[in-house]
Amino acid sequence: KPCPSLANCTNTQGSYQCKCPRGQTHNSKDCVDIDECKEYLFTCKKTFVCENEIGGYKCVCLEGYKRNGDKCDDINECLKEVCVKEHKCDNLPGSYRCKCAEGW
Numbered sequence: 001k002p003c004p005s006l007a008n009c010t011n012t013q014g015s016y017q018c019k020c021p022r023g024q025t026h027n028s029k030d031c032v033d034i035d036e037c038k039e040y041l042f043t044c045k046k047t048f049v050c051e052n053e054i055g056g057y058k059c060v061c062l063e064g065y066k067r068n069g070d071k072c073d074d075i076n077e078c079l080k081e082v083c084v085k086e087h088k089c090d091n092l093p094g095s096y097r098c099k100c101a102e103g104w
Helices: none
Strands: 008-012 015-019 024-026 031-033 048-053 056-061 065-068 071-074 087-092 095-100
Touching: 056 065
Parallel strands: none
Antiparallel strands: 008 015, 024 031, 048 056, 065 071, 087 095
């Protein structure tokens, strides 16, 4: 068989052409995944990060953010009482900070 197992083989005049599935390319032996994230072939918005998948990619929210439709919203970690009682929680973009309460 002249083409890799996942490739579509098309007869051409006096030859043939191998075409791998979308999101893949063929090396000399097989169809291999294109890492769109490494190759900068993705279109994720600012608060998203690219995550490679076989045959494509997906945009996921950065740590400290949650998806809300086509955007990522900051998670307010302070609502979960992440700091000990003597500390004050400051919510930051994508994170939080615990500070000593006044008088401590």
